[in-house]
Amino acid sequence: MLQFKIAATHIRSRLRQTIVSTLGVALGVGFSIAMAALMEGSQRDFVDTLINAIPHVEIQDEKRVATVQPASRVYDATAIHGLRPLEDLRGIRNPTEALVSLREWVPGNMAQSLSGQAVLRYSGQDLGVTIVGVVPDRQLQVSQIAEDMRQGRFLDLASTANGLVIGDTAANRLGAALGDMITLTSAAGLSKRFKVVGLFHTGVTASDEGLAYAPLKATQILLEKPNIINRITIRLATIDDANDVAARAERQLGYKAVSWIEANEGLMEAFTIRNIIMYTVVGAILLVAGFGIFNIISTIVHEKARDIAILKSLGFRETDMQMIFAIEGLVIGLFGAVAGSALGYALSRYMATIEFEYSVGAEVTQMPIFISPIHYLIAAALALLSSGIAGYLPARRAAQLNPVDIIRGAT
Amino acid sequence: MLGSSPDAPLLETRNLTRILPGVVPVTLVEDVNLQIGRSEFVAITGPSGSGKSSLLYLLGLLDRPTRGEVLINGHPTHARSRVELADLRLEQIGFVFQFHFLLPEFTALENVMVPMQKLARLSKRDQKQRATDLLANFGLGDLLNRRPAQLSGGQRQRVAVARALANAPPLILADEPTGSLDSHATEQVFQTLKDIVSTKDTTIISVTHDMDIATRMHRRIHLVDGRIDYDRSQTDPVPA
Ligand SMILES: Nc1ncnc2c1ncn2[C@@H]1O[C@H](COP(=O)(O)OP(=O)(O)O)[C@@H](O)[C@H]1O
Ligand SMILES: [Mg+2]
Numbered sequence: 001m002l003q004f005k006i007a008a009t010h011i012r013s014r015l016r017q018t019i020v021s022t023l024g025v026a027l028g029v030g031f032s033i034a035m036a037a038l039m040e041g042s043q044r045d046f047v048d049t050l051i052n053a054i055p056h057v058e059i060q061d062e063k064r065v066a067t068v069q070p071a072s073r074v075y076d077a078t079a080i081h082g083l084r085p086l087e088d089l090r091g092i093r094n095p096t097e098a099l100v101s102l103r104e105w106v107p108g109n110m111a112q113s114l115s116g117q118a119v120l121r122y123s124g125q126d127l128g129v130t131i132v133g134v135v136p137d138r139q140l141q142v143s144q145i146a147e148d149m150r151q152g153r154f155l156d157l158a159s160t161a162n163g164l165v166i167g168d169t170a171a172n173r174l175g176a177a178l179g180d181m182i183t184l185t186s187a188a189g190l191s192k193r194f195k196v197v198g199l200f201h202t203g204v205t206a207s208d209e210g211l212a213y214a215p216l217k218a219t220q221i222l223l224e225k226p227n228i229i230n231r232i233t234i235r236l237a238t239i240d241d242a243n244d245v246a247a248r249a250e251r252q253l254g255y256k257a258v259s260w261i262e263a264n265e266g267l268m269e270a271f272t273i274r275n276i277i278m279y280t281v282v283g284a285i286l287l288v289a290g291f292g293i294f295n296i297i298s299t300i301v302h303e304k305a306r307d308i309a310i311l312k313s314l315g316f317r318e319t320d321m322q323m324i325f326a327i328e329g330l331v332i333g334l335f336g337a338v339a340g341s342a343l344g345y346a347l348s349r350y351m352a353t354i355e356f357e358y359s360v361g362a363e364v365t366q367m368p369i370f371i372s373p374i375h376y377l378i379a380a381a382l383a384l385l386s387s388g389i390a391g392y393l394p395a396r397r398a399a400q401l402n403p404v405d406i407i408r409g410a411t
Numbered sequence: 412m413l414g415s416s417p418d419a420p421l422l423e424t425r426n427l428t429r430i431l432p433g434v435v436p437v438t439l440v441e442d443v444n445l446q447i448g449r450s451e452f453v454a455i456t457g458p459s460g461s462g463k464s465s466l467l468y469l470l471g472l473l474d475r476p477t478r479g480e481v482l483i484n485g486h487p488t489h490a491r492s493r494v495e496l497a498d499l500r501l502e503q504i505g506f507v508f509q510f511h512f513l514l515p516e517f518t519a520l521e522n523v524m525v526p527m528q529k530l531a532r533l534s535k536r537d538q539k540q541r542a543t544d545l546l547a548n549f550g551l552g553d554l555l556n557r558r559p560a561q562l563s564g565g566q567r568q569r570v571a572v573a574r575a576l577a578n579a580p581p582l583i584l585a586d587e588p589t590g591s592l593d594s595h596a597t598e599q600v601f602q603t604l605k606d607i608v609s610t611k612d613t614t615i616i617s618v619t620h621d622m623d624i625a626t627r628m629h630r631r632i633h634l635v636d637g638r639i640d641y642d643r644s645q646t647d648p649v650p651a
Contacts, residue, residue: 002525002528012516013516306512312497313508315498315504317494318493318497404473404474407473
């Protein structure tokens, strides 16, 4: 098309500056893409680690609103005083039924548990812990505990009626070792002897020191809560479903169901803010690149005023003029976006190979890089947008130039 | 676009006036009344600064009058949009300026093809053929692929005339087309214009400083201070 041909001659007449501003766009796009890959990579890395350590959805024995008291249900009063409220028995009731109904639709694994407070006692030492009564094989399907085992096997809880798995820190504090018998005492004063069948190390001190796993039945007896559980932990095939699954489970069972996203709301907010900052920076970089384009197109408009007058006298419309210069801006943007995408990809690939150690002797780590087409689309779209605007403004001015003024000036 | 009605002149002006606004308004053209028909060969003469170029810009719809109007084929143009005026220029009017005003990066052939490409009425091949023929007619058949910078002044001006003819407009406006040429080139360009009038049913209105040239044209409009001093037909021009 003629407009393209004319635009091409303009670009050729200012080839060096055009290349420079194309490089400006390319650098902007390239670094934006590399930055996005690193940001998203680190975010995913972090979330993955987090996600492996925590339940995707946790159904708790609480309700989001206090249970309606029988008196309020019977009497249509605004407020009721002087009555002793019915005590809310904690725990998820009818756990078997709940689990069966969840299993019908939840896309993932789930495990029930009962946790409570207890004191470990061994050779005169006391240590308060949270005791979690689990169904061992089910628990393994929803947690990473198997990978954290240092001695013994988690599944030995299934074969030992009064088996106990504790953290290595706790074992050290008590001076207990694998195979030792430890006494557990509940808050109500009930005592029971357990055999240490495994030691774990998660790296999280609170767990390594204050968490103990025992078979569900034994725990229910110790805590005097027969046939009661207070947690259902769900591990999903796809973590993005967590909010939906939690909402549906909560509607179905009436108990509070918390997704990992809700549980880490603050963290997710921080990521959102980080992304906003990132895209602001990307926008700023491309704005600067846009100034470069604006500059070169303005120069061309100035230099080619004569061409504009000629074309107008020949019968070209203002929109034709606009198109010529807008094409020039978009061409710069397009080439910049393409070159920038290549640069961004190369940078991302390179960064992924850089190895470093957090501390001497620690595992060698690589930068977390996540390459996503969306980054390329966003960066390219922003580059085209900014180059389109940067070309459009001088193009509009070019279109409005009065040919008579230019022809007079030239003769 | 504007179909010709049989009795209307090709070009007509009524009280055509152009005043540049400003603290001290400058009158460029004042109360010009003209009727110019088909196949006329009109010279516009007058002292420097008398408004010849300004009148030509108004006739060519590049500039808008302050008062009065320009009619083409009997149709008024003052109420037309910029887009419509651009389309009128494309089809009805060819311009030739004193300096060649060719696109410097395009070859002679490409320059002549530009208006045809914009009009897009001929196939690409026919456009090329027509441009080649036009240039060959003006003795430029060997220079089709030269850039303006590789052509002499007279050659460039003939390329510009060929371009003005590209869409076969009924009207060609020329502003001192020979003003920057030597006498040999002037004669060549003049002959080119003369041939067009006699063979192509085209009207040429040309501003000129060259009295020899002016007297050889069919009609002469003389301007003084933006007004018509005289408008006389030279029915018996000096033979070329
Ligand atoms: N933009 C302008 N500002 C002020 N005066 C102008 C402008 N354009 C033209 N003129 C004046 O208007 C008059 C007519 O100009 P022009 O049509 O170019 O005359 P010619 O072509 O006959 O030499 C001249 O006196 C010129 O100086
Ligand atoms: Mg003049």
